[in-house]
Amino acid sequence: MPTTAPAPLRPGDQVAIVCPARKASHEELAAAVATLESWGLRVVLGASTNVSHHQFGGEDEVRRQDFQQQLDDPSIRAILCARGGYGTPRIIDGLDFSRFAHDPKWVAGFSDITTLNCHLLKLGHQSIHGVMPIFFHQEGGQESVESLRRALFGEETRYTIPAHPLNQLGTATGELVGGNLSMLQTLTGTASDCPTAGRILFLEDIDEYLYSIDRMLVHLDRTGKLQNLAGLLVGHFTNPQDNAVPYGQTPNEIIQHYAGKYGFPIAHGFPVGHEPQNMALICGRTARLTVEAAGARLEYV
Known part of the structure; x- marks a missing residue:
């Protein structure tokens, strides 16, 4: 059975940055927010950003609820995971993808976010394995960020x-x-x-x-x-x-x-x-x- 592809992003769309795994501060994400805005996107920083529980972006329930909110919010057209590390397997079984299934949106990340990439594929949905906001301004990584933009906006690659x-x-x-x-x-x-x-x-x-x-x-x-x-x-x-x-x-x-x-x-x-x-x-x-x-x-x- 073919997998489902979310609609490509368009200028003016709203996207969320969340931390399903390791923590990331607003300061660490500021440069990525500026890049996303330069693409014509509106950025929401989720409740799991700028908080911490040891190395995590808040306690498990904070991260789960934040991700669930972005899954269910029809105004959010893509969910960008701020960084990997570890933590996504701790919350994946508590997420409900039933609303998402009726209105798929892009989910993007790599490393620990492989959990989400695989879980979504098991459910029949496409997602993006790609650079995360915490690495947007890594030296030598401009081509990687551009490849993410092309994937999100549905451009040929x-x-x-x-x-x-x-x-x-x-x-x-x-x-x-x-x-x-x-x-x-x-x-x-x-x-x-x-x-x-x-x-x-x-x-x-x-x-x-x-x-x-x-x-x-x-x-x-x-x-x-x-x-x-x-x-x-x-x-x-x-x-x-x-x-x-x-x-x-x-x-x-x-x-x-x-x-x-x-x-x-x-x-x-x-x-x-x-x-x-x-x-x-x-x-x-x-x-x-x-x-x-x-x-x-x-x-x-």
């Missing part, structure tokens, strides 16, 4: 990726699914666990030990998440950690070891994840991945 020695050649067509590897493992077996068969999976992560990346790939493989993929995009694996005795493989080599045996096309080095180059991907949108000797490209069908 096509990505080209340089050749990589580990690439597996071929062409694949399927809906995009994925995000943060550790979150995808955490969601396995939950109400937010969405199927990967016939889809193009994309992966990224940060600060993970190499043996842990291997363990998570074993888990994805054993649960059948890899074998029936249409294709795979391998993004940034930022700042990987190692033990005193070296693990002996890079994150890309670990992923290739498990995914490469199935024969579907694989493009390494896709600019998605915890780096300034974090291009927006629309989860649930059908895309075509073409991997050739000269490089790879991804375009929506």
Whole structure:
């Protein structure tokens, strides 16, 4: 069954910034608010911004109620998650998407927000895996912010990726699914666990030990998440950690070891994840991945 795409944003639309995970102050969000306003949008800062409960944007109920309010408010046409960190899995089961289902709107974020990307896809709705307001003015990230704007406003997007020695050649067509590897493992077996068969999976992560990346790939493989993929995009694996005795493989080599045996096309080095180059991907949108000797490209069908 095809996924549902929210209507593209238009100048004058109202969008909300919320903190379903880690906290963010109004001062930290001011530059992003200015950018969004320069796009012609009106910005609402939710009740979970500028408050804190330890590292969270308020207690669980504060974050849940704020997100629910933005889901249910018909004047809000997109919900931008301020930052990731951790916290979204703590509130996801308390959210009611019944009103949202009748009037879908864009939800955007990455990292811990993979929870929402996957949960919405499980419910049949598209969302955006992309740069968050806290990173809007990260040095070198202007192209990422522009890719988010294009996704929100429904403008055509096509990505080209340089050749990589580990690439597996071929062409694949399927809906995009994925995000943060550790979150995808955490969601396995939950109400937010969405199927990967016939889809193009994309992966990224940060600060993970190499043996842990291997363990998570074993888990994805054993649960059948890899074998029936249409294709795979391998993004940034930022700042990987190692033990005193070296693990002996890079994150890309670990992923290739498990995914490469199935024969579907694989493009390494896709600019998605915890780096300034974090291009927006629309989860649930059908895309075509073409991997050739000269490089790879991804375009929506």
